[in-house]
Amino acid sequence: MLRLFLGLYITLVLGFALSITAVDHVFTWLLDGPLERYHREAVRGPAYSLVEQLRPLDSGARPQKLAELQAHYGLGLKLIETDLLQLDKREQALLVSDQLVVRKDFTQFIVTIDGGPQVLSIDLPAEPEVTEAYTIGAYAMLAALIAIALFLWVRPHWRDLEGLRLAAQRFGDNDLRSRIHLSRRSNIRELADHFNQMAGRIEGLIANQRELTNAVSHELRTPIARLTFELEQLRQLSRQEVCGALIDDMHADLGDLEEMVSELLTYASLERGATEIKRETIQAANWIDSVLGAVALEAEAAGIQLVLDACTVQSIRIEPRFMARAVINLLRNAIRYAEREVRVRLEREGEWYRIVVEDDGPGVPFNAREKIFEPFSRLDASRDRRTGGFGLGLALVRRVSQWHGGQADVRDAEAGGALFVLTWPHDAA
Numbered sequence: 001m002l003r004l005f006l007g008l009y010i011t012l013v014l015g016f017a018l019s020i021t022a023v024d025h026v027f028t029w030l031l032d033g034p035l036e037r038y039h040r041e042a043v044r045g046p047a048y049s050l051v052e053q054l055r056p057l058d059s060g061a062r063p064q065k066l067a068e069l070q071a072h073y074g075l076g077l078k079l080i081e082t083d084l085l086q087l088d089k090r091e092q093a094l095l096v097s098d099q100l101v102v103r104k105d106f107t108q109f110i111v112t113i114d115g116g117p118q119v120l121s122i123d124l125p126a127e128p129e130v131t132e133a134y135t136i137g138a139y140a141m142l143a144a145l146i147a148i149a150l151f152l153w154v155r156p157h158w159r160d161l162e163g164l165r166l167a168a169q170r171f172g173d174n175d176l177r178s179r180i181h182l183s184r185r186s187n188i189r190e191l192a193d194h195f196n197q198m199a200g201r202i203e204g205l206i207a208n209q210r211e212l213t214n215a216v217s218h219e220l221r222t223p224i225a226r227l228t229f230e231l232e233q234l235r236q237l238s239r240q241e242v243c244g245a246l247i248d249d250m251h252a253d254l255g256d257l258e259e260m261v262s263e264l265l266t267y268a269s270l271e272r273g274a275t276e277i278k279r280e281t282i283q284a285a286n287w288i289d290s291v292l293g294a295v296a297l298e299a300e301a302a303g304i305q306l307v308l309d310a311c312t313v314q315s316i317r318i319e320p321r322f323m324a325r326a327v328i329n330l331l332r333n334a335i336r337y338a339e340r341e342v343r344v345r346l347e348r349e350g351e352w353y354r355i356v357v358e359d360d361g362p363g364v365p366f367n368a369r370e371k372i373f374e375p376f377s378r379l380d381a382s383r384d385r386r387t388g389g390f391g392l393g394l395a396l397v398r399r400v401s402q403w404h405g406g407q408a409d410v411r412d413a414e415a416g417g418a419l420f421v422l423t424w425p426h427d428a429a
Helices: 002-030 030-054 064-068 089-096 132-172 187-235 240-272 286-295 296-301 318-336 393-405
Strands: 076-081 102-103 109-114 118-123 280-283 307-311 315-318 343-349 351-361 409-410 418-425
Touching: 002 030, 002 132, 030 102, 030 118, 064 076, 076 102, 089 102, 089 109, 089 318, 132 187, 187 240, 187 409, 280 286, 286 296, 286 307, 286 315, 286 318, 286 343, 296 307, 296 318, 315 343, 318 343, 318 351, 318 393, 393 418
Parallel strands: 307 343
Antiparallel strands: 076 118, 102 109, 109 118, 280 315, 343 351, 351 418, 409 418
């Protein structure tokens, strides 16, 4: 706190001193004319009275008369020869027009008596002398008052900043639940809120990473164990037809591994933004037909009717490969749980594109609608690949939609199943 206080204090004092000096010089220059006129008008009456008393006298009698008048005026009065004053042209013009000449920062006034070589000088009383001790004391008092005011202002800021520093330190020491809570009157409340949001995001990412690591190890271990067992069985069998079936199973397991690794790599690249994705403007009807064609055989094998309800847009601007991957994942998820049919729509509402995938399956419970979009999160806790997939498909869907500036969510379908909606904004750039 001391370092912060001293830095602000020195900056404030220097700025205050420079500001006063600058303001004094600027306003003195700006107000020079008005102030001169003001002082001239203030002294014009006494000057007129003195000149009227001195004008009838000759130059020899004037000093004596001025000495008599001096006792009745709180002013310094002197008779001066014009040649000794070194008047400039402006001052000479003022004297010729019987106006006062103002000098010495408005403390000396010169007026002509009768237009002759002798003029009257009027000096205002000297200001009271301020000793050096008083000057030092005044400035010290001013500095102390500034220090008190600054301390009262700095202290709550320092307290809040110190709380933020300690929270960041605890977070850095692996206390991922560390947060800071400040009063609404705090000037760094917004900064603290951003810190809390960042901490929550990092905590979530690390939790997902840990879950991802555990899930990957579990998912990879199962097909590898099956392959190992099948290979051992293959060594013990002699009949070719049985060997062929085992080899087919092993190829299927290897296909599962390849598919999961592909999903993992795609999701990881999108999550960290390493993949360069470029949007293109493409024909919507051709694109959605190709996407439906990619899963047509799977739907037919599962006895599910795949229906394109509507495609109401002519073109869309997307990254075709990743968006197709996301929609295919939605379709495969719908085919897995549908009873008879899966319906698809591609449409536009205002500035938003929307792909809707609707099935007539069991639907998704309300309290699980956010969880299913998390990596390796599935409603089926058994992690059976024939009922729950790998748990990456919907996570990839949401990540692709977020990259396009949109979102993915799930609702209840009219037929009682699940209705997945993938939206993203129109981008004509």
